Amino acid sequence: MFKPWRLGAWMGFPIDVNPSFLLLLAFVFIAFGGLAGVMVVGLSFASVLLHELGHAVVARRFGVRVSGIELGFFGGAAKMDGMPRAPGRELAIAAAGPAVSLALAAIGIGLGAVTHVSLLGLIGWINLVIAGFNLIPALPMDGGRILRALLAYRMGHVRATEAAVKVARVATIGFAVIGLMGAYQLLMLAPFLWMMTTREQQMARAEAAAGGTGRGRYVVRQVDGRYVIVDVA
Numbered sequence: 001m002f003k004p005w006r007l008g009a010w011m012g013f014p015i016d017v018n019p020s021f022l023l024l025l026a027f028v029f030i031a032f033g034g035l036a037g038v039m040v041v042g043l044s045f046a047s048v049l050l051h052e053l054g055h056a057v058v059a060r061r062f063g064v065r066v067s068g069i070e071l072g073f074f075g076g077a078a079k080m081d082g083m084p085r086a087p088g089r090e091l092a093i094a095a096a097g098p099a100v101s102l103a104l105a106a107i108g109i110g111l112g113a114v115t116h117v118s119l120l121g122l123i124g125w126i127n128l129v130i131a132g133f134n135l136i137p138a139l140p141m142d143g144g145r146i147l148r149a150l151l152a153y154r155m156g157h158v159r160a161t162e163a164a165v166k167v168a169r170v171a172t173i174g175f176a177v178i179g180l181m182g183a184y185q186l187l188m189l190a191p192f193l194w195m196m197t198t199r200e201q202q203m204a205r206a207e208a209a210a211g212g213t214g215r216g217r218y219v220v221r222q223v224d225g226r227y228v229i230v231d232v233a
Ligand SMILES: [Zn+2]
Pocket: 051, 052, 055, 097, 098, 134, 142
């Protein structure tokens, strides 16, 4: 859609900002306004970045190639290639981002309550919102990935994806309904989320066609637009 800007690199991960991220920051700015708006914008930016670093660091530890972190209108994404199909690893990678956000939320809200420094409380609440939103079980959001990984222990990646897609559809329709009641960002998110969920479904089916059952430990890579089973993780 837009060409992202490279801000630099952190911990070895290139950090890109999609111009659409400015739209999200504008939403936040309008919602809070003035100096508070600028502060919430800056803190939101940093909090999303730390959330994505959580995913990226754990993924790298499992040997997943992380080509970078991109911040966009719907938050951030750690761009990963060669996701492991061992459910425990997908679970760890998906949970790492919300774990970072929840830790920051606990520290911020806790310290804010003790010290009465309102900035700390603000940091805590921003991170709590980020964690809560990402844990909604709408694949490919973190909550959906966690759900799929948990299901995959019993039924393998492909069938777990099909089940998680059904849950994601319900959540997406929920977003659209809430969006129609005035939460316009959710209304804008719904069609994108629907398409991204469809993509996850197509990927799982393509993997199945390539010979992956989603059971056991292997790695899937996209080669020339096709999915191939390349390695045992
Ligand atoms: Zn995340």
